[in-house]
Amino acid sequence: MQNEEHPAWLDILRRRAELVVRHTPIEAIIPKPPEPHRLLHELQVHQLELEMQNEELRRAQDALDIARARYFDLYDLAPVGYCTLNEQGLIVEANLTASGLLGVARGTLTQQRLSAFILPEDADIYYRHRKQLLNSPEPQSCMVRMRCAQGREFWAVLSSTLVSGGEPPSQRVTISDISELKRAEGSLRQSESRLRDAESLAHAGAITWDFDSDRTTWSDEVYSITGRSLGEPVLRLDECSSLFTPESATRFSEAIRQALTANSTFDLELEVVRPDGVHRQARARGAALRDARGRLVRLACSLQDITEQKQAEAERAALQSQLAQAQKLESIGRLASGVAHDFNNLLAVINGYAGFLSLELPAGDPLKLSAIEICKAGARASNLVAQLLAFSLTQANKSDAVSLNQIVVESVQMLRQVVGSDIEVITRLSQGAGPVLADADQLHQVILNLAVNARDAMPHGGRLEIATREVELDAAATLRHPDAAPGRFVVLTFTDSGTGMTAEVRERIFEPFFTTKEPGRGTGLGLATVYGILRQNGGWIEVETAVGRGSTFRIFLRQPEAAGETVQAEAVIKALAGRGETVLVVDDQQAVRQLARTVLVAAGYQVLEARDGAAALEIAHQHAGRIDVLLTDVVMPGTNGYLLSGKLRQLHAHLRVILTSGYSRDMLAGAESLSGDELFLRKPFGPEELTALVRQALERSGTQGGPASAAGA
Template sequence: MAAELNVRFRIRANAEREHAGHDGKFAHRKSVDVVRRRGEHLVRDFRRVTAVCRNLERDDSISAVESAVAGQYGAAVVEQRQEAIGQLAGGVAHDFNNLLMVIKGYGDMVLEEVRDQHELAEQVKEICIAGERAAALTRQLLAFSRKQMLEPRVVNVNDILRNVEKMLRRLIGEDVELTVEQDSTLGNILVDPGQLEQVIMNLCVNARDAMPTGGSLSLKTSNVTIDGEYVSDHPGFAEGEFVQLRVEDTGIGMDEQTKTRIFEPFFTTKEKGKGTGLGLSTVHGIVKQSGGQINVYSELGKGTVFNIYFPRIDKQVSSSSHGGDGVATLRGTEHILLVEDELNVRTLIRKALERHGYRVSEAEHGQHALDLIDAEEGIYDLVITDVVMPRMGGVELIDRVRKLKPEMKFVLMSGYTEHALIQNGTIQEHVTFVNKPCQPQILLQKVRLTLDKGNGQ
């Protein structure tokens, strides 16, 4: 695995000492540095790895240390490779989302114009369907690369399971027996509920495909405490109180080589045309971006277990807001400042807004928008802004405008963002999020809802 990335390492024992353990037996502790070779450069990690090798000879202790470090370093290499692929995938998906927003947006607008022309309408509809499929693919890429726009809420995993159980039973088929075991004392977690549903669906589809002749699939929730001993054996985990979701199947299982690659994008063991190889990589990305951890246990012929852990929090479940998404009208006469650096995207949104009665001013980036607001104070009812733009991005723009006009309302658009304020959801109280690519109808609905907030509607 390491050789594929041209990364090599060696282990050097720096010090050795003996001490008596709690049981009175002596153990050898080896403190080592990990030295990696990247191309022609040596990089010393100075990761001090201590191995306790009870009842071993001194020479065997060095070997044990080398094995332990090799295993942990191999896992780090896999993580680095996934991050590199994720950076590439996220960048491509971001640019692709802007193109898709134009394709899907104009497709929807044309479809409204030609609905009475049956043959032409069917052709345009196929364009819209293809655009939606492409958008679904970019969402998977963004999930893997951990750059999705998340809207985290306090939820209980038991509630999520109840919401999707009926759908899951239809999804996995009659030849797979589904059992759901819920801990009645289960704690709450902070996640995007829609993304958690996606995680559950993907894992269940993966389990179904691993049981072509039928079998058993079980979902179980529980409260768990992760201690130091578990953390030492599972790099990346932290001590604390967690909620665990366990997904176990009786399928064909995996060998060790397959297990090390299951979270890689586009890796699949299915026949050509039977899978994209993004299902489990999407799961991995969502869990990681949500602050969770995931591990997998599997044996050939014995099935697979996925364990997912989310930090437990002491907060009440958030009330759902999905029921109030309907609006009486998409039209309005308010003045909107549209901030978007991509000309084709900006033109599409402006046309959609103007067709529904809004007055629109345009800015190419955050600094341009700030200049307009300074020059024409008090004339804008709403700011629609992208996140990633030159000179000044959307998040900084919101912060700056808030200081000048605390009452200003915002709609923030993005296919993804790496900004911490977005990832931890700290600005959601006064900003409406819209994921790119979105249909003009969805954007118009969000605009109307945002404008009506606080107006007694």
């Protein structure tokens, strides 16, 4: 019954079935005649064959299922995309990863061109890639930028092979997303660029000798310091002695030997000899580095060009002789400061009475000319006193009435870069702080020096607060400092959260060249310069400090004396006389209002006063007559000058406005919208400036005559 055409595995199954049946007595199945017996035997054999075939099929199906699962894991879930392309470059098969990378469902991805997902800028790269693949049996790779269906762009490496055994040949392509690698490469290039920039700014380079590879690397700055070209061969660190003078080479070689044998570090100042013969001063610092097992792995050395620093040290030494001369003049400076203070008080009285006398005397009186000459002599005496004060620092300063708030605002923009991002700079500026008499450039220097001093006291970061406020000192208050004097002052305060100072250090901080910093980090002239500048400008400095509790420096700067300005004004008032017009003066500083009233009343104007915007509005409502001119400070508590002028113009449509402030108009113009016809008067102002600007405002408005024209609002 055996069929010779059956496959071999069927024959094996049949033999196994016959063995089973042969061991089972036929009588145990069914006692029948011989022919039915044989038939039953054959049926039994076939039944067993079928059962065995079914079992083999089940095993084959299980193996197929396992293979399919493995195929799914290895192909569809592979970390790279797989695609099969036909001869025309169309996708005929793709795994799930490729579908995800290209952003297209696998069912619709077939019959699309892979080149459609490549950016046009890289199309030529892919074209050459396919051409090389067809011309060479070797696998080919290329790097291109691709864009998925959703628009996301990514970098990819395409690796292609030709599938043999088919006509026409097909192409299998793997797609690897390397966007993260490209971003990492970009970050690495940026880091290397920043490192090169930092080395260039610091004039410092690095030399590394790796023992495992016996390879030495130089950073670009090392080539610059040593005067070598980037293409020249790199010297090993133990061969770098040829870069220095013989004496420096000996010390450098010994330092390298000690670092390798005794595991020590080195810090040397060396003299570099460039190929063109130019000598440069350099600082070399290095150490031998070991791994966790104590094995030497590399020797690293930094090389910094300190030529300019050494030259600066030489210049500083030369300046010390000049300082000795300056110290001889210190006693003269103290005398000049005291004499100038007394002379200023006397001159204020002399100039004041002479000015009022010249105003009161009639034009034909011969004594009037004498009074005017006294005023001129007093002015010259004031200039001489100012020069005497400037002499204490061997140079003339140009003290003027300046806005301390404005100088702080201008300086802070630079200070944030000087102190660094780890120090928080906070300003608390009093808007009521008036102008001070000082040299603006010197005040910028004072603020910079104090900020640098605070930065050095906070090496790990901290907080620096800069504040201004106005104070009036009486005789008792001046006893706390030998340079103090009664009067109105603006106080500039620097408060840091640094290390603070001991009492011994506090007593010496203003001594020239006294410093607690390590060599090379400070000259000791910063606070000494601050002290001298303040004395030259009639101010002084006070210090509060304690170890671990930071330091507070208070700078006192004198305000201009209004009395002197009034006298100077009244000599020219009559040329700009008023005709009884009404001026509303609004300022939160009583001294400013008093000065304006004195000048304007003497010039023939009627004056109304208000300390703020609310009081000014109340006066405007209650005043029955006409208000011709508003003279208002811009920055005041409550309503500012801009808003106040707008509200008052609703009551007095013809009102002319003069804005005044210690800030420049450029700094204020962006804060509010102006109508364009306002005039601006910068503080501190003189009587001539004030009366001239009031007259200009009135002429703009066409106001003529005196009180007769002031009827009605």
